[in-house]
Structure formats: structure tokens, C-alpha cells
Amino acid sequence: MEVDVQHPLFEGGLCLRCKENFSETLYRYDEDGYQSYCTVCCAGLEVVLCDNVNCCRCFCKDCLNILIEDGTFEKLRDTETWNCFMCTPSQCKGNLQLRPDWSVRVQDFFANSSALEFEPHRVYPSIPVAERRPLKVLSLFDGIATGYLVLKHLGFKIERYIASEICDDSIAVGMIKHEGKIEYVNDVRTITRKHLAEWGPFDLLIGGSPCNDLATVNPNRKGLYEGTGRLFFEFYRILNLLRPREEDNRPFFWLFENVVHMNARDKTDICRFLECNPVLIDAIDVSPAHRARYFWGNLPGMKHFFSMSSSRSQGRLQFSLFLNNPLSLQFDKVRTITTKTNCMRQGKTGQLPVIMNGKDDSLWCTEMELIFGFPKHYTDVNNMSRMQRQRVLGRSWSVPVIRHLLAPLKDYYACEERV
Structure with missing residues (x-):
């Protein structure tokens, strides 16, 4: 897949289709105030939500388990209180690295x-x-x-x-x-x-x-x-x-x-x-x-x-x-x-x-x-x-x-x- 543009939030790139999807959905929110889709891929069926009341980010199972390591999604889902990678950049691991x-x-x-x-x-x-x-x-x-x-x-x-x-x-x-x-x-x-x-x-x-x-x-x-x-x-x-x-x-x-x-x-x-x-x-x-x-x-x-x-x-x-x-x-x-x-x-x-x-x-x-x-x-x-x-x-x-x-x-x- 050819990279069309660099991902604005995390290290890596986006193909043309993902770029269009990202531009359409990054600022789309559900009725609970959270993003409708994953912050990384702007897709995802299962997501974990940030517990910081001033944040609206969510991250999907595939991105967490593939970019960090297998089982990350399940671990974070079971965590009582979790602040996301945007709120606490020091948490970034593996291939999920927040751009400064x-x-x-x-x-x-x-x-x-x-x-x-x-x-x-x-x-x-x-x-x-x-x-x-x-x-x-x-x-x-x-x-x-x-x-x-x-x-x-x-x-x-x-x-x-x-x-x-x-x-x-x-x-x-x-x-x-x-x-x-x-x-x-x-x-x-x-x-x-x-x-x-x-x-x-x-x-x-x-x-x-x-x-x-x-x-x-x-x-x-x-x-x-x-x-x-x-x-x-x-x-x-x-x-x-x-x-x-x-x-x-x-x-x-x-x-x-x-x-x-x-x-x-x-x-x-x-x-x-x-x-x-x-x-x-x-x-x-x-x-x-x-x-x-x-x-x-x-x-x-x-x-x-x-x-x-x-x-x-x-x-x-x-x-x-x-x-x-x-x-x-x-x-x-x-x-x-x-x-x-x-x-x-x-x-x-x-x-x-x-x-x-x-x-x-x-x-x-x-x-x-x-x-x-x-x-x-x-x-x-x-x-x-x-x-x-x-x-x-x-x-x-x-x-x-x-x-x-x-x-x-x-x-x-x-x-x-x-x-």
C-alpha cells in the first residue's frame, strides 16, 4: 500500500483511502462525547476509552494489539482508570509513537x-x-x-x-x-x-x-x-x-x-x-x-x-x-x-x-x-x-x-x- 501522507498524530503514514477516512472521522463524535472511531485508524469495532474527563479519545483493539503488543487492548480494557497516549505520551510503546x-x-x-x-x-x-x-x-x-x-x-x-x-x-x-x-x-x-x-x-x-x-x-x-x-x-x-x-x-x-x-x-x-x-x-x-x-x-x-x-x-x-x-x-x-x-x-x-x-x-x-x-x-x-x-x-x-x-x-x- 503506497503512503500518501504522514499520519499527523503518530509516527507512520496513511494511504489515500485511510487519509480520506481520517479527515472525515477524526472530529466525529458519538452522543457520549467520545470519538466515534479509533484515534489511530479512524475505524475499529471494539475500542477502549480514555478515562481523562477532559479527553474524548478512543483506541481500537487492532491498533493496540498490532502496534504495541498482543493483549494490550484486553489489559487496558480491564484497567480501572486509564489515561490515553495523547494525555500521557510516556505510555507510548512499540510502533505507536506520538509525534511531539x-x-x-x-x-x-x-x-x-x-x-x-x-x-x-x-x-x-x-x-x-x-x-x-x-x-x-x-x-x-x-x-x-x-x-x-x-x-x-x-x-x-x-x-x-x-x-x-x-x-x-x-x-x-x-x-x-x-x-x-x-x-x-x-x-x-x-x-x-x-x-x-x-x-x-x-x-x-x-x-x-x-x-x-x-x-x-x-x-x-x-x-x-x-x-x-x-x-x-x-x-x-x-x-x-x-x-x-x-x-x-x-x-x-x-x-x-x-x-x-x-x-x-x-x-x-x-x-x-x-x-x-x-x-x-x-x-x-x-x-x-x-x-x-x-x-x-x-x-x-x-x-x-x-x-x-x-x-x-x-x-x-x-x-x-x-x-x-x-x-x-x-x-x-x-x-x-x-x-x-x-x-x-x-x-x-x-x-x-x-x-x-x-x-x-x-x-x-x-x-x-x-x-x-x-x-x-x-x-x-x-x-x-x-x-x-x-x-x-x-x-x-x-x-x-x-x-x-x-x-x-x-x-x-x-x-x-x-x-
Whole structure:
């Protein structure tokens, strides 16, 4: 079997078929929060789970018994408490050797796993301070206005922010929290060339189309070309309508986001249409919760988001800082917060992340908001229920991630005077 690429986590290589399987399933999780497949081969029917409550790794019988020695799986399965090879690298034996720079290699692997090469994006020179204008932004699939919130926090002057969104709860959050300063235009499919000419020209296009029919965790997914997967092509259509001509020196930036655990063929097709490879960013490096996402775009510096190795060891925020009662904390970090109620459960036993009055308890809405980077009570509008608030949060972007990505635009656009 010919080696197509080096394994990003452990010493060794992957063939083309295993590479595609690895890229599709490494970030796929079961309802218990653990990886759906073995960390080494991304397959395996029988697995042993790591007992570290902050870890989600599992290792299959074949990998353990073949790469280390026969009987390893049975030995670890019968061990009362076991921390995996990722948590305790000194345990690595035989042919299972963890790479010291695995975190950097993982990001490189996902950035280049489409096996396509593209011309670099056009680089725009910085604009002199006196010539910088306020931003005009078009946000597709806007959600709860994360883009607007981040741009205002960064101090940008915003001339116009037009948002396409069809969820009434999300629109209510954006309208109320931003006092009607966002212009809503509803369904992205109704936006025409004429509309864009009337509203623009835009400086920034952002969006992340629905992931339901792309995510491999959905057994009924329809893929990129059916169902909600087709909405990606609405972003692509509008991107092409907004791109300035070659002779136009006006800077134009764009950002597209979607899930990591998608079919390799769908990812390759998205790369082919957008003419670039994505960067993988997990919000765990700048927040207390996992949220691995692909980002495509031409934002300055986005391919070098930050040093993964240094941020993992130094930059992670303490989960306790985000709790109303820090003494109730049961875990250092939480897993990806989604629209499902059971996403809060952690570890083998399905514990909830905090203790309240001596009992396991879920996160409060205000705690979830802070973990995502939103102000407390950001989604507390229109008497929305707890589940409604979790749903709009579960579909949103991580504020600190978007802040890191959009901050370099300060070299191009006007900002408010500092008080």
C-alpha cells in the first residue's frame, strides 16, 4: 500500500483511502462525547476509552494489539482508570509513537487534505489611516449577529451591515441587541445582482451555510448537492457577484465557515469552487469549549491563525472563569455545545459539567453565552425558552475565533476614536 501522507498524530503514514477516512472521522463524535472511531485508524469495532474527563479519545483493539503488543487492548480494557497516549505520551510503546508536534501537524493535515493546489489570493496593501473608510458588510446565514458584535467590539466604523437570516429567534436577538442597526433581508436565495448593486459595494462578505446535510454525524445527510447543502452555492454565487475586477484596487475580503466532519468529496468540491484550502480552527484554543471548524477565505494572516502548540499549553482559558459559581465545576473544559440537550454530558458516565445543590446540573444560558464569547443575557429576548436559546447558540460562531480572524482588517478600514 503506497503512503500518501504522514499520519499527523503518530509516527507512520496513511494511504489515500485511510487519509480520506481520517479527515472525515477524526472530529466525529458519538452522543457520549467520545470519538466515534479509533484515534489511530479512524475505524475499529471494539475500542477502549480514555478515562481523562477532559479527553474524548478512543483506541481500537487492532491498533493496540498490532502496534504495541498482543493483549494490550484486553489489559487496558480491564484497567480501572486509564489515561490515553495523547494525555500521557510516556505510555507510548512499540510502533505507536506520538509525534511531539502533533497539534501543528493536525492543522496542516486538514488545511491540505483536499490534495488540491491553488494560486495564492490577491494581497491588498494596507490603507493609509487618513484614507480608511467605514465598513460595508454582507453577512449570509447571519445567525445571532456574531459578525456585527465582533466588528463593533474591535472598534470598526460600520456604514452598513446587511444580514440574510430566516430564523425568527436569531433575527430577534440581532434586532434587539443591536438596536435595529442590522438590516435584515431574509432568504439568501432571493438576493439578486440588482440588490447587490443597490446595497454595495461591499468590503466584507461572511457566512457559514447550514451543516445538517454536510455533517457525517447525520446518517440522513444529503450532501453538498441536495437539501440544505446546496445553500453553499448561494454563498459562492454571491461571492462571485461581489468580487471586484482585476483592475479595481479596492480591497475586498470574504470568509466562509463550515464543519470539519464532512465527506472528503464535499470538502474537495467546496475547495474547488472557492479556489483555496481551508484552515482548521478549534475554539478550544481561545475558549473553554471545543468547536472545530473549517474556514475558507482571504483574510490577512488567517492561514497562520496562531501557534497551535503554544496556545494549547499556555493560551486556553479557565472554564471556571465562565461559571456563575466556579466552585461547582466538575471539568476543566466542555465539549462542543450544539442544539441537542445531551451535548452537555461529559465522559464515560455522562456527567453534567457542574454541581448545583449537590446534584449534577447543566450549564445556565448565561454560562453558555460567556463560553461562546457573548455578553451575559445576549440571547435573553422575546421570552425565549432555555432550549430556544441553546439552539441559536449551538448554531453560532465562537466570538474569540472570529475576533482573531477579523482583527487584521484594522489595517484597511476606519475605526472609532478611542475614548
